[in-house]
Amino acid sequence: MSARSGSVEGAGGLAIFAEGLVRRFGDNVAVDGVDLKVAVSEIYGFLGPNGAGKTTTIRMLATLLRPDSGTARIFGHDVVREADEVRSRVSLTGQFASIDEDLTGLENLVLIARLLGHSRAQSRARASELLDAFGLSEAANRQVKNYSGGMQRRLDIAASIVVTPDLIFLDEPTAGLDPRSRNQVWDIVRALAAGGTTVLLTTQYLDEADQLADRIAVIDHGKVIAEGTPGELKASVGSGALHVRLRDYENRPEAERLLSQALGVPMLLESDPAALSARVSDPERVAHALAELARSGVAVTDFALGQPSLDEVFLALTGRPAENDDAEDEEDAA
Amino acid sequence: MTTPTTSAQPIREEALRSALSSRARPPRPNALSASLTFGWRALLKIKHVPEQLFDVTAFPIMFTLMFTYLFGGALAGSTGEYLQFLLPGILVQTVVFITMYTGMGLNTDITKGVFDRFRSLPIWRPATIVGALLGDAARYSMASAMVVVLGLVLGFRPAGGLIGVLLSVALLLAFSFSLSWIWTAIGLILRTPNSVMMASFLVLFPLTFASNIFVDPQTMPAWLQAIVGANPITHLVTAVRGLMHGTVTGGQIGWVLLMSGVLVAVFAPLTMYLYSKKK
Numbered sequence: 091m092s093a094r095s096g097s098v099e100g101a102g103g104l105a106i107f108a109e110g111l112v113r114r115f116g117d118n119v120a121v122d123g124v125d126l127k128v129a130v131s132e133i134y135g136f137l138g139p140n141g142a143g144k145t146t147t148i149r150m151l152a153t154l155l156r157p158d159s160g161t162a163r164i165f166g167h168d169v170v171r172e173a174d175e176v177r178s179r180v181s182l183t184g185q186f187a188s189i190d191e192d193l194t195g196l197e198n199l200v201l202i203a204r205l206l207g208h209s210r211a212q213s214r215a216r217a218s219e220l221l222d223a224f225g226l227s228e229a230a231n232r233q234v235k236n237y238s239g240g241m242q243r244r245l246d247i248a249a250s251i252v253v254t255p256d257l258i259f260l261d262e263p264t265a266g267l268d269p270r271s272r273n274q275v276w277d278i279v280r281a282l283a284a285g286g287t288t289v290l291l292t293t294q295y296l297d298e299a300d301q302l303a304d305r306i307a308v309i310d311h312g313k314v315i316a317e318g319t320p321g322e323l324k325a326s327v328g329s330g331a332l333h334v335r336l337r338d339y340e341n342r343p344e345a346e347r348l349l350s351q352a353l354g355v356p357m358l359l360e361s362d363p364a365a366l367s368a369r370v371s372d373p374e375r376v377a378h379a380l381a382e383l384a385r386s387g388v389a390v391t392d393f394a395l396g397q398p399s400l401d402e403v404f405l406a407l408t409g410r411p412a413e414n415d416d417a418e419d420e421e422d423a424a
Numbered sequence: 425m426t427t428p429t430t431s432a433q434p435i436r437e438e439a440l441r442s443a444l445s446s447r448a449r450p451p452r453p454n455a456l457s458a459s460l461t462f463g464w465r466a467l468l469k470i471k472h473v474p475e476q477l478f479d480v481t482a483f484p485i486m487f488t489l490m491f492t493y494l495f496g497g498a499l500a501g502s503t504g505e506y507l508q509f510l511l512p513g514i515l516v517q518t519v520v521f522i523t524m525y526t527g528m529g530l531n532t533d534i535t536k537g538v539f540d541r542f543r544s545l546p547i548w549r550p551a552t553i554v555g556a557l558l559g560d561a562a563r564y565s566m567a568s569a570m571v572v573v574l575g576l577v578l579g580f581r582p583a584g585g586l587i588g589v590l591l592s593v594a595l596l597l598a599f600s601f602s603l604s605w606i607w608t609a610i611g612l613i614l615r616t617p618n619s620v621m622m623a624s625f626l627v628l629f630p631l632t633f634a635s636n637i638f639v640d641p642q643t644m645p646a647w648l649q650a651i652v653g654a655n656p657i658t659h660l661v662t663a664v665r666g667l668m669h670g671t672v673t674g675g676q677i678g679w680v681l682l683m684s685g686v687l688v689a690v691f692a693p694l695t696m697y698l699y700s701k702k703k
């Protein structure tokens with residue numbers, strides 16, 4: 091940590107400080123007044139559906155996009171006025187692999203190393219070191235277009251740490267990966283944070299934010315609608331969700347009454363006329379509530395108790411389900 | 425050909441931790457070194473995707489042979505006569521046409537996402553584009569060599585000698601480098617590589633055909649002669665032809681250099697403006 095103490099200036103030990111960030115694309119307000127405070131060495135999760143404004147926010151913080159209004163400072167440096175300072179401290183791994191697929195893995199990393207100022211020999215050494223660490227040394231001399239999705243993603247992250255950054259932005263680092271590759275990316279993120287790099291990652295999965303992040307911001311329609319540790323966030327939604335399916339849908343009103351009484355929370359009526367659910371925090375009360383149903387002769391065909399999904403978090407926070415809005419993606423493609 | 429790999433080796437946590445522990449930050453590279461690195465990337469792409477050299481090898485050969493033997497006899501009395509007139513022109517047409525690939529290449533980078541990586545690096549910003557143009561200079565040289573050698577084989581005899589030919593190619597390269605900045609600007613404005621190509625064709629076809637590349641403008645109607653006379657490509661061809669045949673004037677070269685300067689002065693800042701504004 092001592093090596094990093096000099097890197098904190100101006101913004102009170104914060105890696106990221108943003109206030110009132112706004113970005114419009116035509117009539118669409120992609121980011122609508124985002125405030126952020128991310129401490130040095132923290133893993134910060136940005137959780138929200140497609141089009142919520144996650145990518146646009148990251149691109150403003152990484153100096154790729156100018157905010158229409160508001161300010162942002164990275165380690166105390168303004169992203170607009172001191173863009174070069176910011177660029178020398180951060181790295182971005184975008185949603186689409188930002189590597190050259192015509193080149194080999196080795197050439198990609200040597201290219202970045204050279205652009206960052208390493209000598210020819212240092213570049214090759216660093217590239218080999220990273221390829222080895224990421225389990226890509228056997229594929230080093232193969233063109234990237236022949237890599238699997240997981241390998242491309244790893245090379246992409248490797249390219250972002252050719253010079254270990256003080257802050258790394260990972261935009262949906264596990265999108266489209268199989269579970270094994272996803273776990274490997276998680277390991278990399280943890281190793282980065284353990285080494286002292288601040289990580290800001292976006293995700294659509296509560297599960298992923300929960301696994302990795304020290305703190306999470308939930309973003310929707312360009313606004314941060316909730317912020318806190320995973321524990322705080324889940325407590326606000328209930329730590330889990332109970333789903334119950336009845337044998338006879340005519341019993342639903344009675345089941346609703348019994349369950350809400352036993353659980354102490356309102357029940358949600360699902361579109362399936364025989365199903366209902368509730369956010370709950372205490373598994374013991376669930377057992378008790380299900381026993382109540384059985385005692386009253388309401389037959390249950392199926393029940394499940396699980397982590398709240400992103401949909402449920404959204405429902406709890408916004409009163410409406412998460413909907414993917416493709417507007418932001420279209421803007422990105424432009 | 426390599427086969428796609430689906431399985432990778434596992435991540436080596438020890439090695440990863442040690443790789444991450446080095447926080448050494450090398451000094452920022454200077455503008456030249458960054459540009460040359462991007463030039464190296466362009467050459468690597470030629471190495472890995474040699475098909476892209478089709479336009480600098482097959483096309484020049486096709487055009488030279490086609491025009492010499494199809495039209496030579498009719499236009500200049502004999503194919504040999506016509507070749508003396510045509511070759512410098514076809515050289516200009518070949519190289520000017522392949523300048524548009526610069527814009528397409530830049531646009532492809534943008535659509536692929538690698539552009540974001542380059543833009544988020546703390547480097548001299550025009551290096552991405554200047555480097556690509558340096559790589560293209562290698563392609564232009566290759567195309568020029570192709571056309572000149574083929575010409576010599578077919579009987580082209582430049583009175584300006586080796587020096588004249590080399591100078592004419594150098595002048596052509598300088599102009600092409602300057603012209604490329606138009607395509608980089610267009611490459612940043614338009615959405616897809618294909619639309620960049622279409623836009624470039626729309627500009628290049630009239631520019632190269634309404635010029636003195638294929639025929640002496642004397643035979644054209646007066647209104648067309650006025651257009652051809654105002655066409656920058658005509659001035660370029662006149663200077664290149666003059667250098668090859670040893671009849672060039674300082675004014676002819678001066679014109680080309682002036683046009684090149686104006687192109688860079690207008691389109692290089694425009695490109696960099698669009699580059700920094702690009703979402």
